[in-house]
Amino acid sequence: MNRRDAPKAPSSHDQEIIRSGEPEIVAELSDPERLERIEQEFSQGFRLLGKLGPAVCVFGSARADETDPEYGLARETAAAIGAAGFAVITGGGPGIMEAANRGARDAGAVSVGLNIELPHEQELNDYVDVGREFHYFFARKLMFVRYSWSFVMFPGGFGTLDEMFEVFTLIQTDKSRPHPVVLVDAGYWAGLVEWIEQKLLAAGRISPDDMKLFRVVDDLDSIVAGATAGLPVLPHGLA
8 A cells, every 4th residue: 555545544533434434544443432432422412402491493604704694683583582482502603503592692591502523623602501512413413303393594504404404304204293494584595495396396306295394484573483383382401
């Protein structure tokens, strides 16, 4: 093996577990060690959030800053959701996540951040009250879908789209009970919704009922109403 073909250390534990069978990736953990780490992430997440109570998850771009209108709307949205009696869950990072955690704190609601270890470090934002960092995306994603009673999707990138389609798939396949899913900013989502209608629905790749898995809204009242519609408000178990 020449130097060009020498095995490379993975840049994250996620990369190692996904590509550990390929010869160019150096294995840093044995399979039993991986299973132990995965079990720890699941059990710690369950213990952390097991008594959370009703919660709304807010997704959106990590790249939005405080001057962006969507940052302000996300903060207002989370504050209104918190005032209605719900905890707020985010990915715990900057941008829309920070805005939502900030809004939850404005309302005195439980502000949860589920962060992810990335090659470019992403720390928990300053407005998280209950936080946890995950090594594995799949462990973190389970916590989102297990403990969130509804989802609000602000404009975002691959991560936001990934979480959104994960929720759609779980509901569509009856792996999850139906959850309200609200897409914020009709102008942002219009092209994607049109593509879904033309390329998926028209071709029979999804059913007409699948278009009811989400609603697209713009204003604060509609976002909050859509995210909390039909959800009971129960006492929170976390301070």
